Amino acid sequence: MTIWRPANTISVKALALIWQDDALLLSDVRNDTGRITGMRPLGGTVEFGEPWRDTLQREFLEELGARITLLDEYIVMENIYDHHGVAGHEIVFLCHAHFTDNSYYRTDTIVYEVNDDTVGTARWITLDELAAKGLELYPSGLKDKLPGQAGKPAPGRRFS
DSSP states (O other), X not given: OOOOOOOSSEEEEEEEEEEETTEEEEEEEEOTTSOEEEEEESEEEOOTTOOXXXXXXXXXXXXXXXXXXXXXEEEEEEEEEEETXXXXXXXXXEEEEEESSGGGGGOSEEEEXXXXXXXXXXXXXXXXXXXXXXXXXXXXXXXXXXXXXTTOOOOOOBOO
Protein backbone atom coordinates (compact mmCIF):
# COMPACT_ATOMS: atom_id res chain seq x y z
CA MET A 1 0.00 0.00 0.00
CA THR A 2 1.24 3.47 -0.91
CA ILE A 3 1.57 5.84 2.05
CA TRP A 4 0.29 9.27 1.07
CA ARG A 5 1.30 12.55 2.66
CA PRO A 6 0.20 16.08 1.74
CA ALA A 7 2.60 18.11 -0.41
CA ASN A 8 4.30 21.14 1.11
CA THR A 9 2.33 23.39 -1.25
CA ILE A 10 -1.22 24.64 -1.60
CA SER A 11 -3.15 22.37 -3.93
CA VAL A 12 -6.38 23.13 -5.77
CA LYS A 13 -9.04 20.42 -5.91
CA ALA A 14 -12.37 20.10 -7.72
CA LEU A 15 -14.97 17.71 -6.28
CA ALA A 16 -18.48 16.85 -7.49
CA LEU A 17 -21.52 16.84 -5.22
CA ILE A 18 -23.73 14.21 -6.85
CA TRP A 19 -26.97 13.35 -5.05
CA GLN A 20 -29.29 10.33 -5.25
CA ASP A 21 -32.37 11.29 -3.24
CA ASP A 22 -30.84 12.26 0.14
CA ALA A 23 -27.63 10.26 -0.40
CA LEU A 24 -24.39 11.76 -1.64
CA LEU A 25 -21.84 9.86 -3.76
CA LEU A 26 -18.77 9.61 -1.54
CA SER A 27 -15.44 7.84 -1.73
CA ASP A 28 -13.63 6.08 1.11
CA VAL A 29 -10.75 7.89 2.81
CA ARG A 30 -8.33 5.50 4.52
CA ASN A 31 -5.55 5.98 7.03
CA ASP A 32 -2.10 4.36 6.78
CA THR A 33 -3.38 1.05 8.14
CA GLY A 34 -6.15 0.89 5.54
CA ARG A 35 -8.97 1.67 7.99
CA ILE A 36 -11.73 3.89 6.58
CA THR A 37 -11.75 7.11 8.63
CA GLY A 38 -14.06 9.20 6.48
CA MET A 39 -15.48 9.86 3.05
CA ARG A 40 -15.30 12.63 0.48
CA PRO A 41 -16.88 13.54 -2.85
CA LEU A 42 -15.14 12.34 -6.01
CA GLY A 43 -12.91 14.60 -8.09
CA GLY A 44 -9.26 15.48 -8.21
CA THR A 45 -6.44 17.97 -8.52
CA VAL A 46 -6.69 20.93 -10.85
CA GLU A 47 -3.77 20.92 -13.27
CA PHE A 48 -1.88 24.11 -14.10
CA GLY A 49 -3.84 26.15 -16.67
CA GLU A 50 -6.94 23.95 -16.35
CA PRO A 51 -10.24 25.53 -15.22
CA TRP A 52 -11.65 23.68 -12.21
CA ARG A 53 -14.85 22.79 -14.09
CA ASP A 54 -12.75 21.07 -16.76
CA THR A 55 -10.95 19.16 -14.00
CA LEU A 56 -14.22 17.61 -12.88
CA GLN A 57 -15.12 16.51 -16.40
CA ARG A 58 -11.62 15.05 -16.93
CA GLU A 59 -11.45 13.26 -13.59
CA PHE A 60 -14.84 11.56 -14.02
CA LEU A 61 -13.93 10.45 -17.54
CA GLU A 62 -10.50 9.15 -16.46
CA GLU A 63 -11.55 7.41 -13.26
CA LEU A 64 -15.12 6.24 -13.94
CA GLY A 65 -15.49 6.56 -17.71
CA ALA A 66 -18.49 8.77 -16.89
CA ARG A 67 -19.76 12.10 -18.14
CA ILE A 68 -21.30 14.54 -15.71
CA THR A 69 -23.34 17.71 -16.08
CA LEU A 70 -22.21 20.50 -13.78
CA LEU A 71 -24.81 22.76 -12.20
CA ASP A 72 -24.30 26.46 -11.55
CA GLU A 73 -24.22 26.00 -7.76
CA TYR A 74 -20.81 25.51 -6.20
CA ILE A 75 -18.95 26.00 -2.93
CA VAL A 76 -15.35 27.12 -2.43
CA MET A 77 -13.55 26.08 0.75
CA GLU A 78 -10.08 26.48 2.16
CA ASN A 79 -9.04 23.23 3.82
CA ILE A 80 -6.06 23.26 6.18
CA TYR A 81 -5.66 19.89 7.83
CA ASP A 82 -3.31 17.44 9.52
CA HIS A 83 -2.68 13.98 8.08
CA HIS A 84 -0.55 11.73 10.28
CA GLY A 85 1.35 14.75 11.61
CA VAL A 86 1.89 16.37 8.20
CA ALA A 87 0.06 19.62 7.41
CA GLY A 88 -1.96 19.86 4.22
CA HIS A 89 -3.46 22.94 2.59
CA GLU A 90 -5.90 22.99 -0.30
CA ILE A 91 -8.46 25.20 -1.96
CA VAL A 92 -11.48 23.08 -2.88
CA PHE A 93 -14.18 23.81 -5.48
CA LEU A 94 -17.25 21.65 -4.81
CA CYS A 95 -19.82 21.70 -7.60
CA HIS A 96 -23.29 20.18 -7.68
CA ALA A 97 -23.51 17.78 -10.63
CA HIS A 98 -25.49 14.94 -12.23
CA PHE A 99 -24.40 11.83 -14.14
CA THR A 100 -25.54 11.96 -17.76
CA ASP A 101 -25.92 8.15 -17.68
CA ASN A 102 -28.68 7.24 -15.22
CA SER A 103 -27.27 3.73 -14.71
CA TYR A 104 -24.82 5.15 -12.15
CA TYR A 105 -27.82 5.93 -9.93
CA ARG A 106 -28.80 2.24 -9.94
CA THR A 107 -25.35 1.13 -8.75
CA ASP A 108 -24.85 0.88 -4.98
CA THR A 109 -21.04 0.77 -5.11
CA ILE A 110 -18.77 2.19 -7.80
CA VAL A 111 -15.20 0.93 -8.03
CA TYR A 112 -12.94 3.27 -9.96
CA GLU A 113 -9.28 3.63 -10.86
CA VAL A 114 -7.46 6.29 -8.84
CA ASN A 115 -4.13 5.69 -10.58
CA ASP A 116 -2.21 2.81 -12.13
CA ASP A 117 -1.88 0.81 -8.90
CA THR A 118 -4.79 1.99 -6.78
CA VAL A 119 -8.55 1.60 -6.96
CA GLY A 120 -11.14 3.58 -5.03
CA THR A 121 -14.60 2.72 -3.83
CA ALA A 122 -17.51 5.16 -3.86
CA ARG A 123 -21.05 4.61 -2.67
CA TRP A 124 -24.28 6.46 -2.04
CA ILE A 125 -24.54 7.39 1.63
CA THR A 126 -26.69 9.81 3.59
CA LEU A 127 -25.14 12.24 6.05
CA ASP A 128 -27.02 10.46 8.86
CA GLU A 129 -25.55 7.09 7.82
CA LEU A 130 -22.09 8.64 7.70
CA ALA A 131 -22.49 9.99 11.25
CA ALA A 132 -23.93 6.68 12.51
CA LYS A 133 -20.81 4.88 11.24
CA GLY A 134 -18.59 7.40 13.04
CA LEU A 135 -17.03 8.56 9.77
CA GLU A 136 -15.93 12.11 8.95
CA LEU A 137 -17.05 14.00 5.85
CA TYR A 138 -14.08 15.59 4.13
CA PRO A 139 -13.14 18.32 3.58
CA SER A 140 -13.86 19.25 7.19
CA GLY A 141 -16.67 21.76 7.45
CA LEU A 142 -18.38 20.61 4.25
CA LYS A 143 -21.37 19.11 6.05
CA ASP A 144 -22.44 22.54 7.36
CA LYS A 145 -22.35 23.98 3.84
CA LEU A 146 -24.49 21.29 2.21
CA PRO A 147 -28.14 21.76 1.27
CA GLY A 148 -30.55 20.65 3.95
CA GLN A 149 -28.04 21.58 6.66
CA ALA A 150 -28.68 24.70 8.73
CA GLY A 151 -31.86 25.41 6.75
CA LYS A 152 -30.19 25.56 3.32
CA PRO A 153 -32.47 24.51 0.44
CA ALA A 154 -31.57 21.40 -1.55
CA PRO A 155 -30.41 21.84 -5.15
CA GLY A 156 -32.23 20.10 -8.00
CA ARG A 157 -31.47 16.42 -7.47
CA ARG A 158 -31.38 13.55 -9.91
CA PHE A 159 -33.52 10.54 -9.07
CA SER A 160 -33.20 7.07 -10.54
